[in-house]
Every structure is written in structure tokens, then in C-alpha cells.
Amino acid sequence: MSDTVLKKFISTYLNTDVAIITLVTIGLITIITIIAYSLERRISRSSPSYQRITVHMVEGLILALSMIMLQQIFHILNNGSIDNGWLYANAQLTILLYCMYLIRNKITLIINILMPFVYHSTFNMDRLDNKHLPFFILSYILLILIVLFIYRQTEKLQNSEWKYLIMQLLFGLSWWILIWVDHSFPIYEIINMLVVFLIYMSVIRFCERKLQDTMLNYNDLQVQANYDELTGIRNRASLDKASDELYNTYSQEKVPLTVAMFDIDHFKEFNDKYGHSTGDEVLKHVAHTIEREMFLTDTKGQLFRFGGEEFIIIFRGKTPQECVSIITDLRNTLLNTPLILNGQRLDVSISFGISKLTTSDNSFNDLFNRVDKYLYESKNSGRNRLTVEGKTYDFNDIK
Known part of the structure; x- marks a missing residue:
């Protein structure tokens, strides 16, 4: 019995598709991070409104393109089927949540709030006849509250590992209930999906910190190379x-x-x-x-x-x-x-x-x-x- 469970676990969670999607997700997040940092360095609160709006729209477009690219790669790997859809869903949720912490603009906020209505088969009215409609409404309200809270409290959350973990858990829970309403898989599977999502976010957080350290070191080297150490002006x-x-x-x-x-x-x-x-x-x-x-x-x-x-x-x-x-x-x-x-x-x-x-x-x-x-x-x-x-x-x- 234990061998059967182990084989099922390996075939489900430790296969080639999982590795590919994970690497693609990390790659997309790396690209998003580099572009976002580059764009944000070009603007400040004193920048003209049109410049800030343009940068925020570009960042939102990059997020949307990343989601579409992830979807296309998933369909290629699965020959157009939705098998292992949990893998694709968790990868997209990871990017959505990560961008809430990284980009922090209203375009990203709007994308997160509207995403349940464009996600996979949810862009229809079938759920209005679904007996699980109350679960959808409650989960969607919870998701909105979580996204708004993250948007307003990003820095405090990033400085507290426990708060950061709780927000991940609530974000993933609200999303997986929304997905469950549409796809009617066994409800206990939500726990498995949450565990995988938390693992994804842990991997991404580790990579994010390494990437940020690298970029900060690069910025420090640029400052050392181009600015006078004593006066702080260009050398x-x-x-x-x-x-x-x-x-x-x-x-x-x-x-x-x-x-x-x-x-x-x-x-x-x-x-x-x-x-x-x-x-x-x-x-x-x-x-x-x-x-x-x-x-x-x-x-x-x-x-x-x-x-x-x-x-x-x-x-x-x-x-x-x-x-x-x-x-x-x-x-x-x-x-x-x-x-x-x-x-x-x-x-x-x-x-x-x-x-x-x-x-x-x-x-x-x-x-x-x-x-x-x-x-x-x-x-x-x-x-x-x-x-x-x-x-x-x-x-x-x-x-």
C-alpha cells in the first residue's frame, strides 16, 4: 500500500512536467523582477503622472503576458488537455501573488481582483446555477480583502515571515476554493494544492532574495565605480x-x-x-x-x-x-x-x-x-x- 502511495506521489509531483513548469515559473519571475526594477528606477513620486501611468501599464502588460505564456507552455506540455491542471494553476497563483509584493501598483491590483473571472472556464455564468455558489462568493470576497491588505501592507508583510506565510495560505485557500467551485474535484485535494503552492512560494522567495542580493550588489558596484566615495557625486x-x-x-x-x-x-x-x-x-x-x-x-x-x-x-x-x-x-x-x-x-x-x-x-x-x-x-x-x-x-x- 505504501509503495503504491509513494509511486502515485512521485508520478504526480516529481515528474518532468513539474520540473519544466517550475523552471519556467522561476524564469518568468526573474524576467519580471529585472524589468520591474529597471522600470521603477526611471520614475519616482515626483515624476509626471503620464510617466508613472505608462510604467505601471507596462508592468501590468508584462504580468498578463507572463500568465498567457505560462498557459501556452502548459498546453504544449499536456497536448491541449487539462491534466495536471493543479500544476498550471499553482504556477499562475505564484506569479500573481509574487507580483503583488514586487510591483505594487494599481494595475497589478486590478489584475488580481479580476483574474477569477477570466481564469480557465470561469468566464461564464454557469456558476450562478451551481450549488456551491455561496462558496464562490465568500472566497471571492476573501480574495479581494487579502489582495487589498497585501497591496497596503506589503513592506510590513515582507518583514515578517509569519505574516507573509499566513497571507500566502489565505491567498491560496481562497483561490483553490474558487477553482473547486468550477471543477468539483474532491475537497480534500485543496490541502494538497495548498501545500504545493506554499512550496512554490518558498522556492520563489528563496530565488527572489538571491536575485535581489545580486541586483543590489550590482548597484553597489555601479555606485562604487561611478561615484566618489567621499562626496557622493559622480567621479x-x-x-x-x-x-x-x-x-x-x-x-x-x-x-x-x-x-x-x-x-x-x-x-x-x-x-x-x-x-x-x-x-x-x-x-x-x-x-x-x-x-x-x-x-x-x-x-x-x-x-x-x-x-x-x-x-x-x-x-x-x-x-x-x-x-x-x-x-x-x-x-x-x-x-x-x-x-x-x-x-x-x-x-x-x-x-x-x-x-x-x-x-x-x-x-x-x-x-x-x-x-x-x-x-x-x-x-x-x-x-x-x-x-x-x-x-x-x-x-x-x-x-
């Missing part, structure tokens, strides 16, 4: 990567590209008088003040730390003359925002060199060398000055 490596693209794009266009280079006046004195830790604080103060002011005034400039106390700002679509007023405002903001450190007031000034990309430049380095030269003209003229295309100005003389 020279990031500038080097962008320089060829900038040259190739703007050397062929009539749209101007202006580069401004500045450094901190008498920076060595901060290190010698107060120590290198104070010098580091001065660097962070300058970077954060300039970056914040650029963001608040929407200058459309991009700030890089070139090295030491030297920084570069790239202005796309602006001439040097248009940048003079912007840079003057940045310098004035920095001058009017002294660094208070250990009760000591530290006034920081900066010197600038500015130039634009010309048709005679053979590479970005030609532009950079010219800007670097103009910066040193400002420093040699007494610092706290600005040199634009070879002409030096005192900031106090600029109106």
Missing part, C-alpha cells in the same frame, strides 16, 4: 565614460556644450591648519552645496569630482555666457553658506574656468585642457575669479 571615471559620448554628440550638433572647472581656493591651508579630516569636510560641503543649489535652481548641469579639490560641471545646451550667471549664483550661495565645524566658521571660495566645445576641438581632451588652463588663469589672477574663454572676471564685478 572622474564617470566623466571619462561620458566624455566620448559628449564629444561625439555635441561636436556634430549646433547645440552648445559648455564645461566649467573649479577648485577650492587655498584648500591646502585647510589641511595644514585644521587637518585632513577638516579638508574632507570642506570637500563634502562644497560638493553638497553646489549640487543642492544646481538641483533647486534646475540648472540642468551635471557635477563631477575630477580629483583632489577640483570639480567639473557639464552644461548641455548652454553657452558660456548663459553659464556665467548660473556659476555666479552657485559661487555666491557657497560664499553665503559657511561651513561651521567644531564651533569654527570656515569661509570657502572657489575659482572657475569656462569654455565651450568648438568645431576645432579634435577630442573632449582639447576642451578639457582649455578649461583647465582658464581655471589656472583665474587662480593666478588672485583666486575667487572666473575666466570665460580667456577673459578673467572678478566675481564682484559680475552683475
